[in-house]
Amino acid sequence: MRTIRLGRTGIEASAIAFGCLPLQRQPMEDVTRLLRKAYDNGINYYDTARMYSDSEEKIGVALSDVRNEIFIATKSHHFTAQGVTEDLETSLRLLKTDHVDVLQVHNPPFCPKPGGEDGVYDAMLRAKQEGKILHIGITNHREHIAREAIESGLYEVLQFPYAYLSSDSELQLQKDCVAAGMGFVAMKPFGGGVICDGGAVFHFFSQHPDALPILGMQHMHELEEMLGYLKKAPDPVKAEEVIAADRAELKGNFCRNCGYCLPCPMGIRVDMVMRSYYNLRRMPVSQMMTEDWKQMMEDTKLCIECGQCASRCPYELNPPTRMPELYDDYVEHWNKFHAVR
Numbered sequence: 210m211r212t213i214r215l216g217r218t219g220i221e222a223s224a225i226a227f228g229c230l231p232l233q234r235q236p237m238e239d240v241t242r243l244l245r246k247a248y249d250n251g252i253n254y255y256d257t258a259r260m261y262s263d264s265e266e267k268i269g270v271a272l273s274d275v276r277n278e279i280f281i282a283t284k285s286h287h288f289t290a291q292g293v294t295e296d297l298e299t300s301l302r303l304l305k306t307d308h309v310d311v312l313q314v315h316n317p318p319f320c321p322k323p324g325g326e327d328g329v330y331d332a333m334l335r336a337k338q339e340g341k342i343l344h345i346g347i348t349n350h351r352e353h354i355a356r357e358a359i360e361s362g363l364y365e366v367l368q369f370p371y372a373y374l375s376s377d378s379e380l381q382l383q384k385d386c387v388a389a390g391m392g393f394v395a396m397k398p399f400g401g402g403v404i405c406d407g408g409a410v411f412h413f414f415s416q417h418p419d420a421l422p423i424l425g426m427q428h429m430h431e432l433e434e435m436l437g438y439l440k441k442a443p444d445p446v447k448a449e450e451v452i453a454a455d456r457a458e459l460k461g462n463f464c465r466n467c468g469y470c471l472p473c474p475m476g477i478r479v480d481m482v483m484r485s486y487y488n489l490r491r492m493p494v495s496q497m498m499t500e501d502w503k504q505m506m507e508d509t510k511l512c513i514e515c516g517q518c519a520s521r522c523p524y525e526l527n528p529p530t531r532m533p534e535l536y537d538d539y540v541e542h543w544n545k546f547h548a549v550r
């Protein structure tokens with residue numbers, strides 16, 4: 210399999226990396242089969258997080274006997290020295306290992322630095338000196354924090370949302386990251402779920418060989434589809450057509466399904482509402498024509514325009530201004546769907 214060098218870490222990762230977040234949803238036995246198949250077919254990079262409940266434990270059970278042949282990246286979401294240190298100890302125990310290859314600070318609202326009051330970076334550095342982690346990384350959804358991490362020279366790996374729908378400045382960020390000698394790991398290569406064509410995704414990353422896509426997988430058929438593209442590349446003409454059409458419709462300014470806009474004081478499912486436009490066009494529409502969905506859309510009328518969701522959205526989307534048109538769009542689909550039944 211083609212490999213991707215992660216900057217100055219020297220890590221040679223398989224061309225696709227296994228995103229372990231969805232493993233939480235499947236029983237241990239199925240996960241073990243899935244991870245072993247991935248390993249047997251050459252996938253050597255596994256990305257997890259302390260936050261992903263039992264994902265680390267499942268990796269430990271499935272892959273500890275081949276630990277030295279794979280790379281494990283995990284994350285800590287506690288932004289204190291003590292939190293990072295405790296998270297790392299828990300991760301090592303569950304992963305059944307004495308070190309992780311990359312420890313990433315998980316989407317911090319600032320860029321941790323040496324000597325910072327939070328102590329996060331110093332704690333990671335101590336763990337590196339003790340050999341418990343080999344490389345220090347950071348993940349983020351906010352472009353300005355990702356840029357600060359690149360410019361700081363403190364991090365060896367950046368994980369950032371990256372897909373063929375990314376904006377021009379996000380695409381440039383990836384180039385700047387690689388130029389700075391950092392490894393670039395692509396979070397949400399399916400645009401958080403709005404991209405439906407695996408072949409187009411695979412084609413895009415074959416054209417951007419410095420970016421390591423993290424593919425979240427939980428079912429055997431998902432893994433088999435991706436392994437299939439490694440054996441037989443997707444038709445480039447078809448893939449380019451899909452990419453061009455998706456870009457024309459969605460590029461840059463779309464909801465990534467990250468959920469940072471929550472919670473809403475009025476209980477509105479802002480993330481689900483913001484995705485409704487794409488879901489109505491990309492999912493079987495019947496899945497959304499339920500009383501629960503209808504109620505969720507009705508709840509948008511409770512909005513008091515407090516602005517909390519907008520202030521938390523890393524993509525600067527403004528949900529309260531968009532919800533009325535999304536509601537109308539949903540009602541139009543609802544009326545059509547129920548009229549023809």
Ligand code: SF4
Pocket residue numbers: 472473474475476477479511512513514515516517518519528529
């Ligand atoms: S602006 Fe509206 S939707 Fe957003 S958090 Fe406030 S009440 Fe909820």
Ligand code: SF4
Pocket residue numbers: 463464465466467468469470471479480483521522523524525526528
């Ligand atoms: S509206 Fe913004 S914060 Fe909320 S899910 Fe979408 S992209 Fe994320």
